[in-house]
Amino acid sequence: MVNLDGAFDEADSLNRDTIRRIIRAVRVPVQFGGGLRSASAVEQLIEEGAARVVVGTLAVESPEILESLARQFGSRVAVGIDARDGLVKMRGWERDAELSAIELACRVAAAGVERIVYTDIARDGMLGGLNVEQTCAVARESGLKVTASGGVSSLADIERLEKAASASGVDSVIVGRAIYEGRFTLAEAFAAGA
Secondary structure, eight states, X not given: OBOHHHHHOTTOHHHHHHHHHHHHHOSSOOEEESSOOSHHHHHHHHHTTOSEEEESHHHHHOHHHHHHHHHHHGGGEEEEEEEETTEEEETTTTEEEEXXXXXXXXXXXXXXXXXXXXXXXXXXXXXXXXXXXXXXXXXXXXXXXXXXXXXXXXHHHHHHHHHHHTTTTEEEEOOOHHHHTTSSOHHHHHHHTO
């Protein structure tokens, strides 16, 4: 789950309350990101039951906090790397971080993070296909586990990722709009990625 409002305003308590209710109501692990820019926000969501939290801006602006969170929570903390043309964007995609996605991935790996969610923001929500090449490059260069995100439009996109990603560290993919629009079912997506 992503709190898009929170990406622009960390004090977005209405959506955080909704997330807490969802965590309590469902029996599947909930991964949550969007606007988590402090250690206390991360700690609070983990204490409330989030299986994993995803931070982005915090990884760029506060690497010492990221390192502390990685030590404290291990695989329950991941970093979202949002990029356009291979360059990191932060604070709701409104600011340039002035470093490449590969540079940031290597930094967070050195901080002890085990997983990133890599999103090509030029493709996110556009149903134009994943940026498989860049996603795999980030995984190979950093040595991290990577969740691909941004642009899945068909089962062919998942199959293409599956073929290219096997040796790189990309082990999962986020699908949103394609599911909402009924382009394929979750069952079909699982079968395509098997």
